[in-house]
Amino acid sequence: MRHHKLPSSPWAPYFRCLPPAFTTVLNFSPQQLCYLYGSPLFDEAVRAQQQSQELYEALFPALSDAFPDIFPAETFSWPHFVWARSLLDSRALEITMDGELVTCLIPFLDYLNHHPHAHISRRGYDEQTEKFFAYSFSSCPAQCQMFMNYGHLQNGTLLQYYGFVDEHNPYDNVPIGLQLPDDDPFADAKQQLVD
Numbered sequence: 001m002r003h004h005k006l007p008s009s010p011w012a013p014y015f016r017c018l019p020p021a022f023t024t025v026l027n028f029s030p031q032q033l034c035y036l037y038g039s040p041l042f043d044e045a046v047r048a049q050q051q052s053q054e055l056y057e058a059l060f061p062a063l064s065d066a067f068p069d070i071f072p073a074e075t076f077s078w079p080h081f082v083w084a085r086s087l088l089d090s091r092a093l094e095i096t097m098d099g100e101l102v103t104c105l106i107p108f109l110d111y112l113n114h115h116p117h118a119h120i121s122r123r124g125y126d127e128q129t130e131k132f133f134a135y136s137f138s139s140c141p142a143q144c145q146m147f148m149n150y151g152h153l154q155n156g157t158l159l160q161y162y163g164f165v166d167e168h169n170p171y172d173n174v175p176i177g178l179q180l181p182d183d184d185p186f187a188d189a190k191q192q193l194v195d
Contacts, residue, residue, distance in 0.1 A: 023163030115147035
């Protein structure tokens with residue numbers, strides 16, 4: 001977050017290309033959250049907002065007070081914290097480096113949008129060259145958008161972490177809770193069907 005507003009930062013060109021706002025549920029207003037009421041995502045969205053607020057309050061203003069040169073209060077405000085959290089949620093990739101799974105931002109690779117049948121089929125980090133890579137095993141015509149698959153995710157997860165839904169998502173599902181009555185004489189047989 002410190003480098004986000006610094007024109008002299010070596011990351012300034014990258015930060016200038018990032019969106020100024022996000023459409024993930026962490027950024028939803030109370031009125032927007034109401035549209036999710038009754039869906040499984042509503043409780044998750046409320047919980048995510050509460051947990052982010054609790055994390056922010058556990059860190060700030062304590063860090064800004066103790067280390068004002070490193071964590072200036074005007075830079076580490078709640079809106080900036082939500083922006084940074086949304087940036088990581090929607091753009092960070094998990095890559096294995098030095099045998100460990102790490103979460104990182106990879107400039108330009110993070111610009112690729114999601115598609116269930118994406119061009120990019122493999123991405124990672126090459127230990128020998130110390131460079132990130134992305135391979136496509138399908139052709140992509142010149143001047144066409146390339147896609148990456150974010151995973152086999154249902155629409156609720158896509159909305160929560162990436163800020164969009166896919167109308168034709170082959171991985172979408174809706175959980176249905178079933179409760180069998182205790183006095184049902186066929187409860188055991190029905191339970192076996194559900195399991």
